[in-house]
Amino acid sequence: MCEKFISETASWSELSEVYKCVLSTKYTDSITFYEKERELLDFLDREKSSPIFIVLVGDWGMGKTFLSRVIEEEAKKKGYNVRNVKIDQIIVEEGGKFSVSDREVVIIDEVENLENLQYQYRGEIVNFFTHMKKTTEMKDINSVVFLLATPSGYTKIFSYGGLLYSLLPETYTAFKDRIRERVLTEPTKVEYFLMLYCMLKSVKSEALGLVEYLNFLYYLVPITRRNITKIVNNFLCQLPDNSPEAIYKVLVTRKEAIADLYRTVEISDARLFKEEPKEIGRVLRGYDYSCSNAKLVKFSHWRENFAYKLDPNLRREIEDIITVMKVKEGIPPDDGLYVIVPKEPREYYPLFPDEDVLREAYKALKGEGICAVKWEEVEKYLNVQLRDFLLEGDKYEDMQRVIDEYKEEAEKLLSHDKYSSVYPKVAEGIKNFVVEVVELAEKEGRLADVLCNPSKENKKSSEILLECRHRDGFYTFGYKIKVTDDLSLQSRADFTVTYSTSDAEGVVIKLTHPLQRYFLQLSYLSQGLRVRKPAFKLVFANEIAKLESLIDDINELNKIYENIYHTFSSMEQIEYRFQSIMNYIIYYKGYTGKTGKVPVKEVFETVRDLADQFRTYDRKNIKFTVQDIETSWRLLEFLSDLDKKKLVKLEGEYIDLDEWLGEYTVKVLEKVLKRMDKEDVGKLALEVMTGTSKGLEKKVRAALNAEEVPLDNRVVEGVSDLLRVGIRSGYIKVDTIKEVDRKLNEVREKVQDIKLITIKERDVKVVDVKELLRTAVKVRERAENSVTSQALLFDMLDSLSALAQIKPSQKSEVMKAIEQGLTTVRDLKDKVAKLVKDVTAIQHTEDELLKIRKGVQDEKLISDCILVIKGDRKNTERLYKALNKVKLFTYTEFVDEAFNNVEVTSTLKEAGEECKKLADDLETLKEITGRLEKIKSQVSSLVNTPYIKELDNIKRELNGIKSTLQEVYNRAKREGFINGSS
Numbered sequence: 001m002c003e004k005f006i007s008e009t010a011s012w013s014e015l016s017e018v019y020k021c022v023l024s025t026k027y028t029d030s031i032t033f034y035e036k037e038r039e040l041l042d043f044l045d046r047e048k049s050s051p052i053f054i055v056l057v058g059d060w061g062m063g064k065t066f067l068s069r070v071i072e073e074e075a076k077k078k079g080y081n082v083r084n085v086k087i088d089q090i091i092v093e094e095g096g097k098f099s100v101s102d103r104e105v106v107i108i109d110e111v112e113n114l115e116n117l118q119y120q121y122r123g124e125i126v127n128f129f130t131h132m133k134k135t136t137e138m139k140d141i142n143s144v145v146f147l148l149a150t151p152s153g154y155t156k157i158f159s160y161g162g163l164l165y166s167l168l169p170e171t172y173t174a175f176k177d178r179i180r181e182r183v184l185t186e187p188t189k190v191e192y193f194l195m196l197y198c199m200l201k202s203v204k205s206e207a208l209g210l211v212e213y214l215n216f217l218y219y220l221v222p223i224t225r226r227n228i229t230k231i232v233n234n235f236l237c238q239l240p241d242n243s244p245e246a247i248y249k250v251l252v253t254r255k256e257a258i259a260d261l262y263r264t265v266e267i268s269d270a271r272l273f274k275e276e277p278k279e280i281g282r283v284l285r286g287y288d289y290s291c292s293n294a295k296l297v298k299f300s301h302w303r304e305n306f307a308y309k310l311d312p313n314l315r316r317e318i319e320d321i322i323t324v325m326k327v328k329e330g331i332p333p334d335d336g337l338y339v340i341v342p343k344e345p346r347e348y349y350p351l352f353p354d355e356d357v358l359r360e361a362y363k364a365l366k367g368e369g370i371c372a373v374k375w376e377e378v379e380k381y382l383n384v385q386l387r388d389f390l391l392e393g394d395k396y397e398d399m400q401r402v403i404d405e406y407k408e409e410a411e412k413l414l415s416h417d418k419y420s421s422v423y424p425k426v427a428e429g430i431k432n433f434v435v436e437v438v439e440l441a442e443k444e445g446r447l448a449d450v451l452c453n454p455s456k457e458n459k460k461s462s463e464i465l466l467e468c469r470h471r472d473g474f475y476t477f478g479y480k481i482k483v484t485d486d487l488s489l490q491s492r493a494d495f496t497v498t499y500s501t502s503d504a505e506g507v508v509i510k511l512t513h514p515l516q517r518y519f520l521q522l523s524y525l526s527q528g529l530r531v532r533k534p535a536f537k538l539v540f541a542n543e544i545a546k547l548e549s550l551i552d553d554i555n556e557l558n559k560i561y562e563n564i565y566h567t568f569s570s571m572e573q574i575e576y577r578f579q580s581i582m583n584y585i586i587y588y589k590g591y592t593g594k595t596g597k598v599p600v601k602e603v604f605e606t607v608r609d610l611a612d613q614f615r616t617y618d619r620k621n622i623k624f625t626v627q628d629i630e631t632s633w634r635l636l637e638f639l640s641d642l643d644k645k646k647l648v649k650l651e652g653e654y655i656d657l658d659e660w661l662g663e664y665t666v667k668v669l670e671k672v673l674k675r676m677d678k679e680d681v682g683k684l685a686l687e688v689m690t691g692t693s694k695g696l697e698k699k700v701r702a703a704l705n706a707e708e709v710p711l712d713n714r715v716v717e718g719v720s721d722l723l724r725v726g727i728r729s730g731y732i733k734v735d736t737i738k739e740v741d742r743k744l745n746e747v748r749e750k751v752q753d754i755k756l757i758t759i760k761e762r763d764v765k766v767v768d769v770k771e772l773l774r775t776a777v778k779v780r781e782r783a784e785n786s787v788t789s790q791a792l793l794f795d796m797l798d799s800l801s802a803l804a805q806i807k808p809s810q811k812s813e814v815m816k817a818i819e820q821g822l823t824t825v826r827d828l829k830d831k832v833a834k835l836v837k838d839v840t841a842i843q844h845t846e847d848e849l850l851k852i853r854k855g856v857q858d859e860k861l862i863s864d865c866i867l868v869i870k871g872d873r874k875n876t877e878r879l880y881k882a883l884n885k886v887k888l889f890t891y892t893e894f895v896d897e898a899f900n901n902v903e904v905t906s907t908l909k910e911a912g913e914e915c916k917k918l919a920d921d922l923e924t925l926k927e928i929t930g931r932l933e934k935i936k937s938q939v940s941s942l943v944n945t946p947y948i949k950e951l952d953n954i955k956r957e958l959n960g961i962k963s964t965l966q967e968v969y970n971r972a973k974r975e976g977f978i979n980g981s982s
Helices: 012-022 032-045 064-077 087-093 111-117 122-136 151-158 163-167 172-177 189-202 206-214 225-238 244-253 271-275 279-285 299-305 312-322 355-364 375-385 396-414 423-441 515-523 533-539 541-573 578-592 600-614 632-644 663-674 678-690 696-703 713-728 737-750 769-780 787-804 809-835 840-857 859-870 873-882 891-900 902-911 913-943 946-975
Strands: 052-057 081-086 104-109 144-149 179-183 294-298 323-325 337-342 368-372 450-454 463-472 475-485 492-501 504-514 597-599 654-656 755-760 763-768 888-890
Touching (some): 012 064, 012 189, 032 144, 052 064, 052 122, 052 151, 064 104, 064 144, 087 111, 087 122, 111 122, 122 163, 151 163, 151 179, 163 172, 172 179, 189 225, 206 244, 244 279, 294 299, 294 355, 299 337, 312 337, 312 355, 337 355, 337 368, 375 541, 423 541, 541 578, 541 663, 541 713, 578 600, 578 632, 578 713, 578 787, 597 600, 600 654, 600 769, 678 696, 678 713, 713 787, 737 769, 769 787, 809 840, 859 873, 873 902, 902 913
Parallel strands (some): 052 179, 104 144
Antiparallel strands (some): 450 463, 463 475, 492 504, 755 763
16 A cells, blocks of 8 residues: 555665655654754754764664764765764774864764673773773864764663773763763654654555554554654555554554564454444544544644643643544645543543643633543553553563463462462562552652562462552552462453552552463563553553552652651751741631731731730640740741741731641641541540640551651651641631630639739730630630630630639748748737837837838839839840749749849849839848848747746746735735725
8 A cells, every 4th residue: 555665774865855744844842853853963053162972862763873864964064074983893993993083073873882892892992982082172173973872772881880980980970071962752742643644645655544543553652763664664554445444453463563563462352343343443543423522623723722831841741642633635734633632631541641731721722522532441442452562572472481481380379378489480570560550650759669578468379469568758658469360260360459558548459351461460570571661551541540649649748748847847946836836826816806818917916915914934734825936027937937838828928817727737637637537536626625635646646657657756746736736726627615614614713813924025014813814705705606716715714724823932931921020029029028118129120020011012013113124125134134034923923033133133223213112122021031030030049048937937926926915915904914005
């Protein structure tokens, strides 16, 4: 069906005409070959002061030789002298000597042969590289040297540790830096269709109209430029007629239908096509008109109205999936290019790079309604009919031989209860297959090394069980493999892979295939067979898509937990807590009842004033805490940092009270909640709100399965803090109003009529505890349907409960000493007054004690003093520094601290008359406190002295004498010795 064949050995005249046809397209940005050609020819146009060395890297059939012909022709047109040699000639015939002249282009082909030549011509190769290095250092030489190599050859020769490094380690780095690398990639789908069209037109083939049926061949066959030539020569030109059925017939009957694929599917396997022969055209083309689940859009319309706004790399990736071609007589090839825009992209192809883009395109673009083939239909044909395109092998017979070998080993293995000697070999094949699927599914980097071991689970004689693990970041990515051969069927086998992570149940993939295919999946690497990556990805698209989703979750979780690790580590370094920052938002929302967007400045100022009243820094187990921040800008800085880390959502200088938890925080909460049942979540939420939660981090560790995969404590602590915030913010639904009311009633009974002095940096306040209770009651009014109000109220009540139990110990001790002193002094004064008239010294002591008692009890004096200090920035700062270690005091505790702190006393004296008077009283108190102890001691001694006891004896004796005298007087009177007036 073709008048001639195109040379597969890069005949210049034929391929030149083909490429002139290909490059006549207006979509040259889709021609990767053209990109490299244009880039390499650009080197010829530049003025060069020294020779440029360029390694052109491309696999067999990618077009290196053809491209070198293009360079040669263009260089001659630009006046260059061109020399085209093979590396063998330079090494073997010329002893490695190499030089280049001005305005010269040198093309050195088959550089990969140095790997084979090194054993016999080591000295010559050293000589060659030495001359090359000298050439790179030449000046005023306007020349270019092109070296052509395969990818493996380039790696073996020019990579670190390769041949060049082993021969010249001292100069390797400097020399390697002077070599530029350019890689030829596979043709795009647009280029593939245009090459087929131009080649068929060149050979005047009658099969030109069949190009549209070669859509999926793009994935199945390694698409090199030479292979496209082979498709034309050995396949399309051999068709008996122009029909899809003819394509299929050649595929299933000719082993050399595609050169280099020395095998094909047996006709006996083609029952499906025999039963449904009309389906072949629909599958090979990718669509028909039997339904309407997609649009067929002209390529030009797609580019002009939608694709122009996509990233070029993403656009190319998408176009390699959706581009198709229809050829009609008299219509230019560009006009025959279309794209299939499916309504549900993942149904069309499970590994679609960005399905949202296609959904948007489906809505935006106009096109013909078509019925795109769903992937499950395509996969059915590929798995059953075209499976042999999956692997590369030198000969079909070699592949068949290893299949037979596997059958024998599998039968031996599965016929024994215990692992036999062939187990490691088959197990290695299974592991390699799974690793390959994982690598194909990955989008960002590779997982760490895999370790597979026989499973500890009970194993049936007909099963192989393996447990494999990858450690990546914070998570282990593991999978279990179960292989079951039913030897009675001889043609089917179950291959089940369960992929899971440390915190997710994962996905289960079960594949059922013919035994031959089964072996190829499991053991190709261990048998030296190469996988065709595009074909492998195509055949296992559904399975890889499932795994891809799981790996995306793993990668995302690792990002999140790494972020949490660094976030909470840095918080620890600068000494601030996540919860104390989040409380600004929770307290503000709970206190004001506001919703929507509010300025961070307003949040800061409102909560700062509220917190100054309730905070108790020196009391343990009090939850009412917010981070000590001087300005609203500092709070904004903290929140902005957390916004960048996706833990909080900020909008400039505003925060949305309805939606302020960041993307990563929400994902973590969902992950943890998914691993806990509702009853446990409700119980935990109640404990967190009421402050009774014990072992929260232990529960989080269990939810993250952290025993299986050891997580850093900072991650567990961070997730625990996120869970606290999730509960207290209302993201996790909880209602604790009954507990709120119970605690409120308890606190009401405890609250004392006591005033507090709160001392904070540059801010000092006097607080009435009963007024705090009234504030809490107001919050209760809006707590009915507000979790944040409930959270705030619990913290208020927790603080109030502690304040209500404050025992002003120093006040009690001082007042007790004063009262005891007064009692003792008064007793002493009464006793002494009976003996002596002058009790002035004792009276002075009593007056001093009364004065001190009045000073200690004078709240107004202290309050006025505080207000004076608050208005004096200098003295406020001095006072804060002096009291740096203690943040909250009762007024008596404040006196006590001032009593023991010289810096405080001096600050009070400088602050004003009110404070000076207080300071003087404190000085007196300090003096009297010492005197009290002496007075107590003296009184005690005085009472117990013989003098006092003698006074008592005299008193008793006097009383006795008086009684005797009275008795004598009475008797004398009775007896008449004394008359009545005596």
